[in-house]
Amino acid sequence: MPLFIERGKWLGKDKEEIEKEWQERGFTTDIWVDPPGQRWENFVHDTDELVTPLNVTLEIECDGEVAELNPGDEWFIPRGAIHSVRNKSNEIAYWLYGYNISKTKA
Template identity: 50%
Template sequence: MDIERKREAVCRDWHARGFSCDLWVDPPGRRWEDFVHAVDELVMVLEGEMEFEVAGKVYHPQPGEELFIPAGAVHSARNVGSTTARWLYGYRKQ
């Protein structure tokens, strides 16, 4: 399945579960450190190699693997690969 069709399928699922769904594109080496949100968040790597740290625990999800980040958890996202990473993120709608 190509990336755009995968994105559409995941976004349909997340919307049905009450989450938004947006695409983020990061070049190699990009780091987003120590974020906290008041709502639950989902992330999914579509392409590339990302590292997520959630409440001190490090994850390296494979493309297509969903990661849940609970509300209030300190978290970071890092492109640890040598190519551009494309990943989805969504927040629980209130």
């Protein structure tokens, strides 16, 4: 499964602008804070997810394909995809994530 990354989509935008558009698209918006070295491995969700780093580059993986996700990029993770997020920086990472509540299975 290819990585669905929209490069630079949110550069120069604040959390409120991102949250407004995500809500219009049917997604929740929450902020996640990770210490340096934090790894979230092999997650699978029953709904689509969006991820946008705010301050550092994250290493991401989806179904075995690895890439860097830069601040301002938006990553779309399809429902059922095995995915990982890693903060390989030396800084605390702040990133937004949201789930598509309009398509969540009951």
